[in-house]
Amino acid sequence: MSATILAWSLVLAQMMLAAAMACAAIRLVRGPRAQDRILGLDTLYVNAMLLLLTFGIRTGSTLYFEMALAIALLGFVATVALSKFLMRGEVIE
């Protein structure tokens, strides 16, 4: 019984996370400002990380947790670089 609940909740979670990604993508595509797009991308990264965690739960493999760790640790680098570019006009001064 609990296995069924877990399976369904996983499907549901994945659906909802994918939907969240879609919402972020709308901001990403429509903008209108560059700041909106950067925030959209960052949200996309966070959602992707969570999606990978649900994969991990579904397959029982720890590899996905490591993937999620990698996104959590390094995913912000792109966001920082983009924001720095917006703020200062160049990434490395």
Added chain:
Amino acid sequence: MMSDESLLALVLALPFAGSLVVGFLPSNRHNLEAWLAGAIALAGLAIALALYPAVADGKAIRVAVEWLPTLGLDFTLRMDGFAWLFTVLVTGIGLLVVLYARYYMSPDDPVARFFAFLLGFMGAMLGIVLSGNLIQLVFFWELTSLSSFLLIGYWHHTAKARDGARMALTVTASGGLCLFVGVVIVGHIVGSYDLDRVLESGAAIRSHALYVPALVLILLGALTKSAQFPFHFWLPQAMAAPTPVSAYLHSATMVKAGVFLMVRLWPALGYTEAWFWIVGTAGLCTFVLGAYLAMFQQDLKGLLAYSTISHLGLITLLIGLDSPTGIVAAIFHMMNHATFKASLFMAAGIIDHETGTRDIRRLSGLLRLMPVTAGLAILAAASMAGVPLLNGFLSKEMFFAEAVAHHSSSAFDRVLPYLAALAAMFSVTYSLRFIHGAFFGPPPADLPRQPPPLPSWMAAPVALLVSACVLVGMFPAVTAGPFLDSAARGVLGAHIPTYSLAVWHGFNVPLLMSVVAMAGGALLYLALQRYLSSGIEGSPLLRRLDSQRIFDRIMIALTLRAGRIGLETAGTRRLQPQLRLILGVACAAALWPLLQLGMAAGPLAPSALDPALTLVWVVGAACAIAAAYQAKYHRFAALILTGGAGLVVCVTFAWLSAPDLALTQLLVEIVTTVLLLLGLRWLPKREEMVEADRHRTPRVLLRRAADLAIATVVGIGVAAIAYAVMTRPAPDSRASFFVERAYTEGGGTNVVNVILVDFRGFDTLGEIAVLGVVALTVYALLRRFRPAPDSIVSPEQQVRQNARAAAAGPRQPADALADSLLVPALVMRLLFPVIGMVAVYLFLRGHDLPGGGFVAGLTMSVAFILQYMAGGTRWVEARLIILPVRWIGVGLLLAALTGLGAWAFGYPFLTSHASHPTLPVVGKVPLASAILFDLGVFVLVVGATVLILIALAHQSIRTHRPTKPEPAPDHA
């Protein structure tokens, strides 16, 4: 005592080893380098002399080492009497040239380079002579072209040397390529490249349909090398080389390689009409033309250059006459020409060295100033003219006899004796000119400098060579007889024709021809006095037909003009037409088989659709399309959108169980984003709107519609191909092989990593080398980078913030930098060790689980980038010393050394060793030697990535250096 075989290998190996050693010596140790080079030449000569008994009666020594057994290629050395003769010439004259060069080269010349090239050339020449395999022969052939290029261009600060070297290389190396193709055809006919097999299969080769193409190609190689008409023009240009080089290259070695090859292959290729006509005609033309042009040269070395061409023509003509006696005479003349021409070049060099000029118009009466040199040079020149009791006379008599005796009834045959006598007459004239012009007449008036006393050893090589000329000329049967006999046996086998090496053959036609040539030559010299003393450069009649100019024209037409025309007709500087072309060709290439064969999905059923994944894909597709839509006018937005698409690809990889790929994709995505942002800073500001685009004319609309159509077709096409491939079962490839053996033979469970660092380690080594090269290239290009004028100034944001910071009080622009992103910057700094640790973790477990050197390297470079972003270039470099170029070097060395390490244990290159030792605390750990290789990959990837990023980042501190503070306004 070493065996003959190992001695033979030693003869070839010594010069190359010596070349390496000498090349690394300091460039000012003249004596040391000359001694070493001389010792090597002497050792080669001694070994060759010791080997004589083994080759004396037509036998041959052979050494064969397996080289590429799968292709039937062995590395074979083979020495018979003919090769022996050449080995002695190459090493013997090489020794004398080294001795001569010791005194000739100025103390300012970097002689380490000179002797290194000279030894390398000697080795290459010995390689040609001793090759028992045609492919190997061609290899050494091209090596002589290359090393002669370096030698001719030794004084590379003069334009003449550079031009001469380039021309020699162009002509001889193109000839070498022809030779290579010819040799491959011969190998195809015979079924082997082995020289002995080829020589045995003469009948099969001559009757084969491909005989003529093969012959023409091989002869193109030989004739270009031996400077035969119409390829003779490179040789006079090569006179820009230092004189020892000319003495070596144009007497015993380089140019003799061509005639050597013709004699060598004559048993296999000769005896045919085609051989007779091509070789004979080329030889005759060169013989006459070279002698004619030599008469009118004003430069001593130029005269010798054309006389060399002429004498080589004589040898070629003898070979072309297609008779065994002709071959014997050719071999004999090769020996004689080598001795007298080397000594003449050296004498010309001494004159140049002592007086500062080689111009015959300025020289005269040197007999009194340098009697020894003059005496030796007169003897050598007399030998060149064919005066009796000198060796040149003997071979010239043999040639005359051959020219007269050969009687078919063609016109060629009838005119041959007359033309031979004519050219001999010319050669008497130019020899007289050499002697009379330089040594006789009134004392020289306008020499650039007065001759200092000659270093006593400088004339010694000349004296040795001239005494050889005299000895052979007087006692030919005793001195040269046995060696000529064994050389002839090496080429012709047991059936040697009867020939006589005597000085006096009685009154006969050849003697008459000699007398006519002597008298005629002397008379011609007198008759030409007026023309020659007028000081005109070049010959009458042929002055306008300058083959060097023709060569230059052809080269310009081939390189500059063709390139420009190609660019004008087919080239464009705009991106759109280029992309249109590429995609159009790709479409056509894909559509062609599709229309021929049709398209169908494979037998595999598609897997069920996962709604979540579908949604993720929709997100990715939307991002990708939006990126393309924004790409032209909103670069920044397009970059962000590409990031979204990349992330979706990454999630897809993870979903379809390729965690390795997903991890790599993620890191590449991040690093690429930063890289593109760095580049974006330097792109020119966008034009508001391209004028034509604002007006939606029908043409613009049509162009856009066409581009959209191309994009759609290509996109759908790629998707269709992917679908077609994925619905078919994977072909039985190497994949299963690797999966099965990854653990048993590679000692790792991460198949991808084991393939990269072990099974396909050699590929990876190549790839990381390319990565390093690319990084260095980017670095080198960016050092000279000039940004677009409108992006040189600081970005608008910085200007504004700096101004605000300055207005707010006693603050510097650096404070504005430190204040922006204050909190994130702290976090980024603190993350450095954390990310570093993750990199180490990914690296260490890479052999068994997702990770490895490449991913770890990228992670580590992200850590560095973060520091740069947080603190700025100056802040980081004041605290952290990063030497990316060294990282690249260390990485490459580490990977290569690990590979070489396998040799130490007797395994092939890059064999990996794996074991799982148990450590006291940690427990059982996987340990493969491949981890060292992977470490090399890691270090190199860090170095390359950081180098590229830093090179880009440095642009900003390079272009807007802190400007001098304006002088404060005076408030007083």
